[in-house]
Amino acid sequence: MSRMKSQFRLFAALLATCILLPVFGSALEKQPFDAYHARRVALAQKLQGGVAILFAAEQPLVDFMPYRQDEDFYYLTGWNEPGAALMIVAAKPAGTAAADPARAYREILFLPTRNLRMEKYTGEKLDAANPHAEHVVGVDEVLPMTDLASELNKAIAADRRLASQLYIEPDAPAAKALITWVASTLGMDTTPATHDVSPLTTQLRLVKDPGELALLKKASDASIAAQLTMLHNTKPGVTERALAGKILATLMENGCERPSYAPIVGTGINSTTLHYSENTATLADGDIMVVDAAGEYSMYASDITRTVPVNGHFTARQREVYDVVLGAQRAAIAAFVAGKSTINDPQHRDPNSLDSAAWNYINTHGKGLHAEPLSDYWIHGLGHMVGINVHDPSGYPAVLKPGMVFTIEPGVYIPSEKLGVRIEDVFVVGQDGKLIDLVADLPHTADEVESAMKPAK
Ligand SMILES: [Mn+2]
Numbered sequence: 311m312s313r314m315k316s317q318f319r320l321f322a323a324l325l326a327t328c329i330l331l332p333v334f335g336s337a338l339e340k341q342p343f344d345a346y347h348a349r350r351v352a353l354a355q356k357l358q359g360g361v362a363i364l365f366a367a368e369q370p371l372v373d374f375m376p377y378r379q380d381e382d383f384y385y386l387t388g389w390n391e392p393g394a395a396l397m398i399v400a401a402k403p404a405g406t407a408a409a410d411p412a413r414a415y416r417e418i419l420f421l422p423t424r425n426l427r428m429e430k431y432t433g434e435k436l437d438a439a440n441p442h443a444e445h446v447v448g449v450d451e452v453l454p455m456t457d458l459a460s461e462l463n464k465a466i467a468a469d470r471r472l473a474s475q476l477y478i479e480p481d482a483p484a485a486k487a488l489i490t491w492v493a494s495t496l497g498m499d500t501t502p503a504t505h506d507v508s509p510l511t512t513q514l515r516l517v518k519d520p521g522e523l524a525l526l527k528k529a530s531d532a533s534i535a536a537q538l539t540m541l542h543n544t545k546p547g548v549t550e551r552a553l554a555g556k557i558l559a560t561l562m563e564n565g566c567e568r569p570s571y572a573p574i575v576g577t578g579i580n581s582t583t584l585h586y587s588e589n590t591a592t593l594a595d596g597d598i599m600v601v602d603a604a605g606e607y608s609m610y611a612s613d614i615t616r617t618v619p620v621n622g623h624f625t626a627r628q629r630e631v632y633d634v635v636l637g638a639q640r641a642a643i644a645a646f647v648a649g650k651s652t653i654n655d656p657q658h659r660d661p662n663s664l665d666s667a668a669w670n671y672i673n674t675h676g677k678g679l680h681a682e683p684l685s686d687y688w689i690h691g692l693g694h695m696v697g698i699n700v701h702d703p704s705g706y707p708a709v710l711k712p713g714m715v716f717t718i719e720p721g722v723y724i725p726s727e728k729l730g731v732r733i734e735d736v737f738v739v740g741q742d743g744k745l746i747d748l749v750a751d752l753p754h755t756a757d758e759v760e761s762a763m764k765p766a767k
Pocket residue numbers: 613694717719734
């Protein structure tokens with residue numbers, strides 16, 4: 311009977327949530343509440359009995375700039391609104407002294423008070439006065455933002471050791487102000503030394519859960535569609551910018567809220583500029599083109615680069631260099647061993663780094679115009695983690711394990727030949743330790759690129 315009652319309560323809560331409340335926040339695809347809760351509990355277990363406080367990203371100062379949530383804050387809450395804060399208090403067993411009592415785990419989302427005038431601009435917001443707030447956000451407790459300082463004070467007053475166990479994002483201005491306020495109101499001589507929470511969240515974010523992997527796949531699927539649009543619209547006379555626009559349109563048609571980074575569409579000499587994103591040139595017959603473009607789906611990024619001949623046919627020299635870069639990517643894939651491989655090694659010597667495998671390949675295949683090795687023209691790392699950030703934090707050199715997502719993107723850039731080639735795919739380390747290429751459906755070989763560019767018959 312009591313189980314029926316609790317099921318009814320849950321049902322009633324869901325009904326209230328659905329019927330009475332408008333949809334708060336953006337239409338991002340969220341994971342179930344349990345997934346975010348599990349991350350908060352996992353973070354609490356890394357706090358050594360301390361407290362973590364994270365702030366939502368500020369509303370952009372410039373009007374009409376789109377809002378993007380603080381990444382750690384989003385990872386832990388799925389909450390996509392500005393002006394909020396999250397406090398996680400780790401559980402602690404009782405100490406030996408009477409003054410050292412046990413403490414239960416707590417998680418509180420602090421929400422700003424509604425500003426009805428601003429809501430004319432921003433739409434309706436949720437605040438802690440709403441009796442259903444906990445059900446809407448999926449966090450145990452929801453309190454007004456104005457309670458944050460006093461809640462932290464109360465926790466420290468109950469256990470003064472917490473003053474030396476505060477984990478914050480050191481760059482968040484609100485965190486500094488909060489700590490200073492707490493120190494003065496508790497009569498401390500100096501501001502408590504705080505710890506940076508980000509090394510702890512980085513450890514958690516490195517390994518993606520199945521829901522995250524599903525979002526990363528959607529980001530890559532949309533980005534594959536965008537790269538195919540590029541392949542089908544590439545021809546002499548088109549501008550780089552028009553091509554970038556078609557890429558953006560396809561990303562958004564496929565559910566992305568934004569590109570993961572400014573699309574790079576670089577023809578000719580621009581193909582040798584790594585982060586060229588002016589996209590101001592016109593595609594010329596005979597040129598090669600590097601297109602590094604991908605989208606972000608519900609906050610999760612993809613990152614793809616393809617290199618194509620503007621007129622649909624690689625020259626012999628373009629194809630020669632293309633084949634070396636593709637061979638380097640394949641050498642890195644072949645060298646991969648889960649639990650052992652790392653991505654980068656700036657010295658190209660660590661036998662465990664995939665970088666070494668790709669470097670050795672480029673160093674021993676093809677030549678520059680003066681018989682120099684093509685490795686002279688590889689000037690960046692082999693890859694990086696991908697997640698909520700297109701360059702997800704990793705604490706290098708991270709050993710690649712199941713659930714990790716990363717790019718393999720060798721490149722060769724020869725300005726004197728106006729010839730740049732980069733090939734970039736996103737990989738997941740599967741539970742069986744094998745690599746899954748999220749970009750497998752795009753052309754890889756030079757022949758595949760050329761045939762994908764042929765107009766449909
Ligand atoms: Mn990349």
